[in-house]
Amino acid sequence: xxxxxxxxxxxxxxxxxxxxxxxxxxxxxxxxxxxxxxxxxxxxxxxxxxxxxxxxxxxxxxxxxxxxxxxxxxxxxxxxxxxxxxxxxxxxxxxxxxxxxxxxxxxxxxxxxxxxxxxxxx
Numbered sequence: 604x605x606x607x608x609x610x611x612x613x614x615x616x617x618x619x620x621x622x623x624x625x626x627x628x629x630x631x632x633x634x635x636x637x638x639x640x641x642x643x644x645x646x647x648x649x650x651x652x653x654x655x656x657x658x659x660x661x662x663x664x665x666x667x668x669x670x671x672x673x674x675x676x677x678x679x680x681x682x683x684x685x686x687x688x689x690x691x692x693x694x695x696x697x698x699x700x701x702x703x704x705x706x707x708x709x710x711x712x713x714x715x716x717x718x719x720x721x722x723x724x725x
Contacts, residue, residue, distance in 0.1 A: 610653035611661055612638055612707040613718045615674060618664045620702060626695050627724070630688055630702040631662055637686040638705030646684055646709070653708030663721040671704045678717045683709045685717075 614631045616622075622630065642650040653659070665671050671687065678685035686705040692698025707714050 609711055610649065610656055610708055611659040611711045611714055612642075612653065612705065612709075613661045613663055613714055614638075615663045615665045615671060615704040615706065615718060615721060616724050617666070617668065617671060617702055618724075619667050620696050620700060622695055622702065627702075630690065631724075634686060634688045634703040634705035635660060637688065638684055638707060641686055642684040642708050649684075649707070649709050658708075659711075661718075662724040663718055664724045665704070665721065668701055671701060674706070674717055675704055678706050681713060681716060683707060683713060683717060 612635060614634045616627050616631055639650065665674065675685045675687055684707060687701050688703040688705070690696050690698070690700045690702050692700065696702065706717055
């Protein structure tokens with residue numbers, strides 16, 4: 604039997620950009636939606652199990668673009684859905700700024716291999 608804690612999605616937000624709380628929330632939402640849509644399309648089994656067990660999401664922080672890109676590469680190596688979010692630049696950050704990374708949904712233990720050392724977003 605699948606437990607709710609067995610599947611999750613992680614959204615990693617860059618903290619070095621100085622985004623307001625509202626901007627971070629909006630960017631995190633873009634990452635969650637994009638990762639969910641990609642997972643539904645390409646990893647349907649994981650997506651369904653995640654959805655059916657409550658759709659757990661965790662918000663974590665990264666300190667730089669380089670850190671986000673390294674996390675995305677690690678997720679890719681493990682075959683985990685990952686989506687980098689680039690901002691359009693209409694408000695707080697320059698156009699094309701990578702603001703967030705959506706990882707999963709997938710098995711929590713697999714996602715922890717990518718993001719397990721990151722702190723919770725404060």
